Amino acid sequence: MIKTDKVLDAKGLACPMPIVKTKKAIGEVEPGQVLEIQATDKGSTADLQAWAKSTGHQYLGTKEEGDVLKHYLRKASEAETKEESSYPHVINNDELKTKLGNEDIVVLDVREPAEYAFSRIPGAKSIPLGELEERMSELNEEDNIHVVCRTGNRSDRAAQILSEKGYKNVLNVVPGMSEWDGETEND
Amino acid sequence: MARKVAIIASNGSLFDAYKVFNVATAAAASDSEVAIFFTFEGLNLIHKEGHKQLPIPEGKEHYEEGFKNSNVPSIPDLVEMAKELDVKLIGCQMTMDVMGLEKEHFVDGIDVGGAVTFLDFAENADVTLTF
Numbered sequence: 179m180i181k182t183d184k185v186l187d188a189k190g191l192a193c194p195m196p197i198v199k200t201k202k203a204i205g206e207v208e209p210g211q212v213l214e215i216q217a218t219d220k221g222s223t224a225d226l227q228a229w230a231k232s233t234g235h236q237y238l239g240t241k242e243e244g245d246v247l248k249h250y251l252r253k254a255s256e257a258e259t260k261e262e263s264s265y266p267h268v269i270n271n272d273e274l275k276t277k278l279g280n281e282d283i284v285v286l287d288v289r290e291p292a293e294y295a296f297s298r299i300p301g302a303k304s305i306p307l308g309e310l311e312e313r314m315s316e317l318n319e320e321d322n323i324h325v326v327c328r329t330g331n332r333s334d335r336a337a338q339i340l341s342e343k344g345y346k347n348v349l350n351v352v353p354g355m356s357e358w359d360g361e362t363e364n365d
Numbered sequence: 366m367a368r369k370v371a372i373i374a375s376n377g378s379l380f381d382a383y384k385v386f387n388v389a390t391a392a393a394a395s396d397s398e399v400a401i402f403f404t405f406e407g408l409n410l411i412h413k414e415g416h417k418q419l420p421i422p423e424g425k426e427h428y429e430e431g432f433k434n435s436n437v438p439s440i441p442d443l444v445e446m447a448k449e450l451d452v453k454l455i456g457c458q459m460t461m462d463v464m465g466l467e468k469e470h471f472v473d474g475i476d477v478g479g480a481v482t483f484l485d486f487a488e489n490a491d492v493t494l495t496f
Binding site: 190191192193194195197198200201225228229232233 | 368387390391394395396397435436437438446450
């Protein structure tokens with residue numbers, strides 16, 4: 179089970195209904211939240227990918243369960259498209275790649291669980307940004323923490339929160355998973 | 366700027382209706398601005414009574430079962446949906462005059478215009494389709 183914010187039942191519906199319903203449902207979730215679309219229309223996988231591309235929302239992936247296709251979409255938020263970074267200590271994707279396996283580091287993935295489920299850096303720990311404050315005790319203050327998200331924005335906020343709480347060795351990975359070409363794993 | 370899709374509907378069978386309204390609603394749901402110009406037999410697709418009983422092309426009657434089994438939405442449903450998604454439906458004035466039809470013979474919410482009304486929209490459309 180992947181955690182989502184809303185589930186749309188489009189099972190049994192033919193094209194173009196899954197898309198039309200998706201359009202309505204995405205209006206009912208907040209930016210950054212994840213929508214799960216359950217469909218049986220076999221064309222819906224390609225359609226949703228194309229739809230996400232033209233509307234700017236993020237297509238996370240699809241899982242097949244029997245005849246049902248479960249598609250995952252994350253609603254785009256304007257803040258993320260802005261390149262804004264205020265946490266000063268950053269590391270780029272390539273530098274992180276060389277550290278993996280060679281240094282004792284913690285990769286902290288602050289994206290939503292559905293994003294994490296479909297593709298992540300092997301061994302990365304998942305704490306969505308929204309849960310960071312309450313789950314911070316799962317991290318040690320001395321850990322060598324590398325925070326990653328999709329484009330470097332949520333991880334920037336996470337890095338700031340961590341350093342304010344006394345975590346000493348925190349780096350923000352830029353840009354993050356959107357351009358990650360190293361190894362990945364998924365559920 | 367939203368993508369603009371301009372569609373000309375000039376045929377009046379059930380198949381034509383699906384081609385037109387499926388593409389139109391899918392495009393509108395993808396945040397495109399969509400206008401359909403209904404002309405000649407295409408006017409059937411928005412005729413108040415006509416659009417509820419569009420003919421299946423001769424010899425293709427066996428598809429009727431397929432339509433039922435695949436659970437495709439009905440044409441009246443698709444027309445409603447198109448309107449909800451702000452698809453602009455334009456009836457061709459000249460054809461209406463020829464056929465002796467008035468605006469009230471059509472589903473609510475249509476515009477009536479001449480070729481220029483459509484051309485004005487289609488001029489800077491990104492996609493233009495004819496059915």
